[in-house]
Amino acid sequence: MLGPTIGAGEWLEPDAGRLARPVLRGRWRSNALPLPDIGVDAESGLVHTVIGTAANVHDIIAAEALLHGQEKDVYADAGYQGIEKRCQANPVRWHVAMRPGKRRQLDLNNRLDAIYNQIERLKAGVRAKVEHPFRVLKQQFGYTKTRYRGLLKNTAQITTLFALGNLWMARKALRKA
Numbered sequence: 469m470l471g472p473t474i475g476a477g478e479w480l481e482p483d484a485g486r487l488a489r490p491v492l493r494g495r496w497r498s499n500a501l502p503l504p505d506i507g508v509d510a511e512s513g514l515v516h517t518v519i520g521t522a523a524n525v526h527d528i529i530a531a532e533a534l535l536h537g538q539e540k541d542v543y544a545d546a547g548y549q550g551i552e553k554r555c556q557a558n559p560v561r562w563h564v565a566m567r568p569g570k571r572r573q574l575d576l577n578n579r580l581d582a583i584y585n586q587i588e589r590l591k592a593g594v595r596a597k598v599e600h601p602f603r604v605l606k607q608q609f610g611y612t613k614t615r616y617r618g619l620l621k622n623t624a625q626i627t628t629l630f631a632l633g634n635l636w637m638a639r640k641a642l643r644k645a
Contacts (some may be wrong), residue, residue: 493608504626507534513637515601515630520623527553535560543594544582563591604633 505527506558507517519530527547535542543563544551552562564589574581605611609629616622635642 502604504623505530506598506601506630507536508601509542510597511596513597513600514634518623518627518630520626522619531555532558532599533586543591545595563594565591565595599639601630601633604636605629608633608636 472625486631496600504518506515506519508515513584517534519533521530522598529545531548531551531574532635539560541563542560544565546565548562548564549567551564555562566584571588574585576582576585605626609632611626611629614622
């Protein structure tokens with residue numbers, strides 16, 4: 469007999485959500501990165517806000533905390549659908565992407581649908597700046613797999629990596645100064 473069995477509830481931390489799972493020898497492994505919600509400046513491409521949440525927390529819940537207060541326009545992906553109804557206190561204009569299935573249904577021969585498609589392309593060009601810091605984390609710092617150490621420790625690690633990523637992205641401007 470191996471000893472007392474441990475239930476799944478005793479393995480998981482309360483804030484783990486579906487992010488991590490226990491494997492042999494009590495180590496936490498996950499192929500999915502615990503990617504946080506980040507706020508990125510559209511002009512410079514630098515990260516100004518990092519919020520780590522459990523995997524079962526919806527993006528809309530952390531959306532207002534990502535704003536630093538100086539924004540006039542906010543560009544978000546399709547996961548933020550309906551955010552303008554929740555965040556009526558902030559006087560920002562939300563530009564949320566169309567759902568991919570809905571965009572595929574657009575008839576590009578129709579003039580109005582072609583305009584909608586062009587608007588979505590312009591929104592995607594601005595949102596692409598948010599993806600660049602993630603590329604720096606993965607390619608420059610090798611952050612492709614992680615070990616779950618708890619939400620607080622993982623958030624601290626990824627916040628530090630984003631700070632280093634900001635230095636990496638601003639290195640040419642820093643050399644001139």
